[in-house]
Amino acid sequence: MNLAQxxxxxxxxxxPLSAIAAxxxxxxxxxxxxxxxxxxxxxxxxVSGICAVSGQTFSLALPALLPLxxxxxxxxxLSGVFLVVTGGVAVAAGIYGIGYARHGLDGRLVQAVFPxxxxxxxxVPVAASVGTFLVCWELMALFSLLLVxxxxxxxxxxxxxxxxxxxxxHLGLVAILIGLVVLAGNATGDSFAALREAARHLPPGVxxxxxxxxxxxxxxxxxxxxxxxxxxxAHPEAPSHVSVLMxxxxxxxxxxxxxxxxxxxxxxxxxWWWLLVLVLGAxxxxxxxxxxxxxxxxxxxxxxxxxxxxxxxxxGVGAAGMFASAGNTVLAGxxxxxxxLHVINHAAFKTxxxxxxGSVLHATGSRDLDALGxxxxxxxxxxxxxxxxxxxxxxxxxxTAFVSEWLLLQALIHGLPASGVTTAIAMPVAVAxxxxxxxxxxxxxxxxxxxxxxxxxxxxxxxxxxxxPVSMLVGMGLAGVGAVVxxxxxxxxxxxxxxxxxxxxxxxxxxxxxxxxxxxxAEVAGSLSPLMLAVALVAAIMLTVGVLRVVATxxxxxxxxxxxxxxxxxxxxxxxxxxxxAEPLQRVFDNVxxxxxxxxxxxxxxxxxxxxxxAYRRRVPDRIExxxxxxxxxxxxxxxxVGRRLATGSxxxxxxxxxxxxxxxxxxxxVTR
Amino acid sequence: xxxxxxxGGVVQxxxxxxxxxxxxxxxxxxxxxxxxxxxxxxxQPWRDLRKLFGKEPITPRGTSEVFRFAPLVLVATxxxxxxxxxxxxxxxxxxxxxxxxxxxxxxxxxxxxLALAGLDTGTxxxxxxxxxxxxxxxLVEPTLLVAIFALSVRVGSTNLAAIIASTLxxxxxxxxxxxxxxxxxxxxxxxxxxxxxxVDNPSTHLELTMVHEAMVLEYAGPDLALVELASAMRLTxxxxxxxxxxxxxxxxxxxxxLAVLGGVAAVAxxxxxxGAALAxxxxxxxxxxxxxxxxxxxxxxxxxxxxxxxxxxLA
Numbered sequence: 001m002n003l004a005q006x007x008x009x010x011x012x013x014x015x016p017l018s019a020i021a022a023x024x025x026x027x028x029x030x031x032x033x034x035x036x037x038x039x040x041x042x043x044x045x046x047v048s049g050i051c052a053v054s055g056q057t058f059s060l061a062l063p064a065l066l067p068l069x070x071x072x073x074x075x076x077x078l079s080g081v082f083l084v085v086t087g088g089v090a091v092a093a094g095i096y097g098i099g100y101a102r103h104g105l106d107g108r109l110v111q112a113v114f115p116x117x118x119x120x121x122x123x124v125p126v127a128a129s130v131g132t133f134l135v136c137w138e139l140m141a142l143f144s145l146l147l148v149x150x151x152x153x154x155x156x157x158x159x160x161x162x163x164x165x166x167x168x169x170h171l172g173l174v175a176i177l178i179g180l181v182v183l184a185g186n187a188t189g190d191s192f193a194a195l196r197e198a199a200r201h202l203p204p205g206v207x208x209x210x211x212x213x214x215x216x217x218x219x220x221x222x223x224x225x226x227x228x229x230x231x232x233x234a235h236p237e238a239p240s241h242v243s244v245l246m247x248x249x250x251x252x253x254x255x256x257x258x259x260x261x262x263x264x265x266x267x268x269x270x271x272w273w274w275l276l277v278l279v280l281g282a283x284x285x286x287x288x289x290x291x292x293x294x295x296x297x298x299x300x301x302x303x304x305x306x307x308x309x310x311x312x313x314x315x316g317v318g319a320a321g322m323f324a325s326a327g328n329t330v331l332a333g334x335x336x337x338x339x340x341l342h343v344i345n346h347a348a349f350k351t352x353x354x355x356x357x358g359s360v361l362h363a364t365g366s367r368d369l370d371a372l373g374x375x376x377x378x379x380x381x382x383x384x385x386x387x388x389x390x391x392x393x394x395x396x397x398x399x400t401a402f403v404s405e406w407l408l409l410q411a412l413i414h415g416l417p418a419s420g421v422t423t424a425i426a427m428p429v430a431v432a433x434x435x436x437x438x439x440x441x442x443x444x445x446x447x448x449x450x451x452x453x454x455x456x457x458x459x460x461x462x463x464x465x466x467x468x469p470v471s472m473l474v475g476m477g478l479a480g481v482g483a484v485v486x487x488x489x490x491x492x493x494x495x496x497x498x499x500x501x502x503x504x505x506x507x508x509x510x511x512x513x514x515x516x517x518x519x520x521x522a523e524v525a526g527s528l529s530p531l532m533l534a535v536a537l538v539a540a541i542m543l544t545v546g547v548l549r550v551v552a553t554x555x556x557x558x559x560x561x562x563x564x565x566x567x568x569x570x571x572x573x574x575x576x577x578x579x580x581x582a583e584p585l586q587r588v589f590d591n592v593x594x595x596x597x598x599x600x601x602x603x604x605x606x607x608x609x610x611x612x613x614x615a616y617r618r619r620v621p622d623r624i625e626x627x628x629x630x631x632x633x634x635x636x637x638x639x640x641x642v643g644r645r646l647a648t649g650s651x652x653x654x655x656x657x658x659x660x661x662x663x664x665x666x667x668x669x670x671v672t673r
Numbered sequence: 674x675x676x677x678x679x680x681g682g683v684v685q686x687x688x689x690x691x692x693x694x695x696x697x698x699x700x701x702x703x704x705x706x707x708x709x710x711x712x713x714x715x716x717q718p719w720r721d722l723r724k725l726f727g728k729e730p731i732t733p734r735g736t737s738e739v740f741r742f743a744p745l746v747l748v749a750t751x752x753x754x755x756x757x758x759x760x761x762x763x764x765x766x767x768x769x770x771x772x773x774x775x776x777x778x779x780x781x782x783x784x785x786x787l788a789l790a791g792l793d794t795g796t797x798x799x800x801x802x803x804x805x806x807x808x809x810x811x812l813v814e815p816t817l818l819v820a821i822f823a824l825s826v827r828v829g830s831t832n833l834a835a836i837i838a839s840t841l842x843x844x845x846x847x848x849x850x851x852x853x854x855x856x857x858x859x860x861x862x863x864x865x866x867x868x869x870x871x872v873d874n875p876s877t878h879l880e881l882t883m884v885h886e887a888m889v890l891e892y893a894g895p896d897l898a899l900v901e902l903a904s905a906m907r908l909t910x911x912x913x914x915x916x917x918x919x920x921x922x923x924x925x926x927x928x929x930x931l932a933v934l935g936g937v938a939a940v941a942x943x944x945x946x947x948g949a950a951l952a953x954x955x956x957x958x959x960x961x962x963x964x965x966x967x968x969x970x971x972x973x974x975x976x977x978x979x980x981x982x983x984x985x986x987l988a
Binding site for chain 1: 726727728729730731732733734735736737739745746748749750752753756757767768769770772774775778779781782785788789791792793794795796797798799800801803804805807808810811812813814815817818819822825826828829830831832835890891893894895898899963964967974978981982985986
């Protein structure tokens with residue numbers, strides 16, 4: 001038994017034990033027990049993943065455990081990457097949950113389901129047969145649904161979000177089921193090894209159907225436009241430590257599914273598959289960040305940012321597929337390595353951001369940026385955590401996402417001379433989409449951090465905020481350390497990721513060469529050293545301070561009044577809010593967003609020239625949701641109304657339906673046989 | 674890290690710091706003369722800085738460390754860019770940092786620091802400036818990156834030293850359609866990034882039209898001096914980048930004192946000429962309405978995209 005096997009075994013054992021503990025132990029220590037158990041479970045999973053990535057793989061078949069297909073488990077390097085990410089996120093979320101659950105979330109059900117959700121997520125990437133995979137996938141969906149609904153008695157929106165999530169996740173499951181079953185139908189068994197064998201001689205068209213149908217299923221889990229509608233509803237309404245697991249770990253498994261089916265099971269494919277992935281990814285990135293830029297709800301903003309980042313990951317995956325289908329496997333490896341690095345980076349900073357947002361929610365009871373502000377003096381640790389996460393998310397150096405986006409851009413740029421007119425058109429447009437996404441991400445996170453945490457408090461709740469308990473700060477601290485290490489020393493993880501990516505696309509050697517603290521690209525020119533950059537920045541700041549000491553006056557700093565145009569003290573009502581901050585961007589993208597504004601002017605009774613009150617409402621509806629989902633929902637409810645006419649409640653009528661149905665079937669059989 | 678790179682890494686930041694206020698002075702003087710005024714002389718920005726550095730530092734009530742650190746970050750990012758970009762010498766002191774994407778992102782980091790400082794004051798002016806600046810940054814980014822793409826395709830690298838060296842090797846590339854289209858796109862981007870007319874008016878103090886000035890309204894004394902110095906340095910760095918990407922001749926290729934001196938003179942002349950041209954252009958331009966700026970940037974984005982297309986189809 002190697003360490004990978006041991007780690008996974010411990011994780012699978014500790015998870016259910018924590019769930020049992022949640023039911024048995026008294027409420028006083030329940031959250032602590034479950035939090036520690038979840039963190040241990042995540043740590044074991046992460047250890048297993050690290051061992052798997054470094055080469056200790058294993059397979060296991062337990063035919064008796066599940067009827068019909070049995071359970072098959074294989075830990076290879078690709079599943080190792082996702083084990084590490086899921087495990088790492090679970091550690092931070094578990095510890096954070098100890099303090100956060102005191103907030104009325106320490107009921108038996110929620111606490112018992114939390115570790116089970118982590119176990120289900122750890123099992124998805126290691127499943128090695130269609131049956132096992134689908135069971136784990138569905139368990140993951142069910143457990144997460146229960147957790148999303150945790151606060152349904154407090155807020156009515158939770159139930160709506162839960163309904164959207166339940167329907168979309170199950171439609172996704174059906175799509176994946178159809179795709180994998182069609183593939184398994186052409187194979188000798190339902191193990192992934194058999195599918196891989198069968199994929200080599202599939203009838204034409206079948207592989208296309210399998211890929212597109214599973215892409216729909218996995219894409220809906222990853223929150224890809226236009227299947228993202230559940231994500232900005234469910235992620236904000238879930239308790240924050242659950243949002244973290246969903247937004248930083250669960251969505252990644254959608255990407256895992258696309259990579260596993262597309263590259264591993266189907267062995268690559270024609271260029272149009274990957275062009276489709278690339279286009280969907282680019283659209284998701286731009287649309288996601290545009291909606292995030294408009295959002296004034298902190299957690300909704302982070303949810304849309306997840307759609308954006310998964311879009312960027314899929315741009316990388318799509319580019320990798322296009323290069324691989326053109327035979328350029330080194331560049332394909334580079335693009336896929338960039339995508340995998342972005343998965344890890346996104347997990348790190350999104351954990352940090354959601355945990356900090358949860359801490360704000362815990363302290364102020366509000367997610368509305370327009371009602372926050374002034375938290376930097378009241379919650380310094382949370383402010384620092386969110387600031388670090390925002391720097392990382394806006395892809396600026398020396399932040400986390402900068403390195404992966406740099407790698408992604410390098411892959412896209414070097415792809416231009418590679419091949420064909422399609423690539424020549426796709427690559428510049430993809431670069432432009434990534435660039436627009438990066439620019440809007442900067443604006444979005446400046447808004448979230450600047451309006452939410454700096455300046456003066458905009459509500460009484462924000463004024464009375466106080467720092468969160470230690471366990472929550474420890475959870476944030478862990479995520480922060482992860483983000484900093486990934487930002488400054490991506491050289492620690494890139495060699496492993498490079499070889500995983502190279503193996504996945506069938507390339508002989510790793511696309512990146514690590515040389516001390518510098519990342520160099522193999523075969524194409526390009527190098528980056530995030531650590532050197534950070535050191536240079538710090539040195540320049542020190543130098544500036546030193547020079548300032550010499551040339552500037554030595555007089556002490558004096559506090560002075562803000563410039564208020566001589567009109568007396570400024571109030572919080574005069575500050576810019578998140579809504580006003582985003583207004584110029586909203587105007588620029590007016591045609592895309594189509595915001596709705598209502599202005600109601602009430603006049604005084606004496607004269608219609610005098611205004612008594614003005615009510616202004618602005619909403620930026622999700623336009624894709626409106627155009628795509630509303631017609632479908634309308635059609636379904638119309639069908640429902642038609643159906644209701646048939647169901648009047650009369651038993652005689654129902655017996656009659658049964659009778660005539662049997663007669664009809666018999667007649668059909670008699671005619672056709 | 675070569676000797677030439679180290680020489681560049683020392684000479685360049687000193688040149689940029691010493692020369693950038695002079696550049697601003699030259700530009701103001703050119704404008705003044707064209708508008709029929711006598712002008713304050715090219716040394717006036719330096720005299721202003723000296724006066725500001727001698728004043729008492731002031732912290733507005735209700736602001737935090739973000740407000741105090743922002744000018745330092747702004748200056749530091751620009752200094753790092755001045756060290757790594759090949760202005761005077763063709764080698765870079767920190768080659769793994771001398772990447773076009775890194776340089777662009779570093780300059781954006783400085784802008785972000787200033788925008789956060791604007792928001793931190795909690796005044797309407799600060800928020801307004803930050804909001805407008807971030808809108809412009811978000812729209813500039815695609816043009817900038819696609820223009821970089823166009824320039825790097827022929828070289829096969831986004832490393833600045835590699836791009837400049839390859840232009841030196843093959844001068845005919847400068848007059849190719851790719852270069853010309855990318856150059857025009859970059860000029861528009863630089864005008865937007867450095868807050869010049871017609872995107873922003875650096876000499877306005879009218880709240881309806883301010884972008885950069887609104888963000889820095891609360892700064893005074895040495896802090897204001899840092900912000901003013903940094904924005905002059907950013908202008909110099911951007912113009913120097915433009916000059917050396919398209920006309921790198923005169924840059925020092927060996928570490929001999931004469932070559933380095935020639936490099937200094939060459940970059941000084943190029944940047945001064947570009948700055949003077951910009952100032953002349955500004956005399957004839959009015960500021961665009963804020964919501965017309967996206968149209969200008971969309972136009973420059975189209976040029977950048979055409980440049981990439983040209984680099985593929987005309988190659």
